[in-house]
Amino acid sequence: MRLMIVSDLDGTLLDHATYSFAPAQPMLDWLAAHNVPVVLASSKTGAEIAMWQERLGLQRWPAIVENGAAVFDGRFDDTPYRRLRAALAGIDAPFQGFGDMSVAEVSAVTSLPPAEAALAQTRAYSEPGLWLGDDAGLAGFLTALETRGISARRGGRFLTLSFGGTKAGRLADLKAQVRPDVTIALGDAPNDAELLCAADHGVVVRNTHGPGLPPLPGEDAGRILRTQAEGPAGWREGLEAVLRGLGVMTQGDRLDG
Template structure:
């Protein structure tokens, strides 16, 4: 957030970073972020802001934000369906999530049974499908806005499934592992609100999945982090104009190198 220089003059936030987590800042395979520590430390040293923008729930983000010492910054949760305020440890109400689940259960049974959401699973199954510990899986199950799940039907049935949901105002977003249902809002929507609030000199967004595309395109600089565990994103419009680039290193290693290179190019202090 803005600070003051030695003369007491208010200084503008040099850089505001919006980052996806799984497969981006956090390793897809083992959920570790250690390799990104040099860049995280440098961002703190120059007074930059770091906003997590993830499909993860508020309880998951609360724990991660504390581990990464980012509690002074807001976070975008559940793919942009909600926001976690700075230094907040309170979970949002679950009314919107319950409405998504109710809508899901109203669509034709032949389509409904092809989708298995977190609400259809117990903690042990969520842990098994995500690779999370039981404790972390329990946090992932505490939904407030959206329902992640696995589609098992054909591509044609998937189209019918999404069309049936859309009739009730429910949209689907594809992430690194799951097809996530909600009543709309994207990471980019919340990103625009935070840019208006903090008025940074520069913005950068990092991500690896389709649910990151709007955010990558909306930032001044977009960085697609390599994730060999999923199909690569198609060529983005920003890449044609040099605003969006791709890393060769994956996950936190790629995140670290790309952020340090950008800081050097921008000469932000």
């Protein structure tokens, strides 16, 4: 059985506060030993993803970047981002994007070290940021964005703006390329919902720091499950449950750690 794992990063494979992935390491080792592709799917930039692929030992696999705007291939062209920033300049609204912040401010709102915060500002397709107004103002802001062809997606921390593209859409592209028998997706936030529903099996990793996910189609049938643990511990918990349910992991398979 050819598997392909597609996983969100922040709050899913990485701890929400510390960015540690230590609890998931035994499962990452098992997947590597069995040559299972693990595709990162995140709102992070290509520069950030490349760093995390190296840390996680996932350099050989593709990745979905900037909330589904593209599949990362190592190239950088920020033309879409510059168009997006120009459009935002024409909207008077209390939205503070990464492009409006200093490196120190991005570091503060993300808890990233300054060097990594700078990578988060190296954007090509999308603009994450903070909505600083009320709900009524947000509705008007979203309408103004829509008239300019800009979509908004709520993640675990930020409202991310782009000219389109979803994690689910990029999953469809990768399925056509890789041709796996089974896809398993993991995520923790509203911007992961379409991805979880598009995969053969989905895992909602518990998140008590954000809005979480409402009930999704397929949960009643067991195609999508929810974890008890949060972050990387939940990632390992959910993925192990799916793999054992599929018979890919057997009683003889033990995860160290």
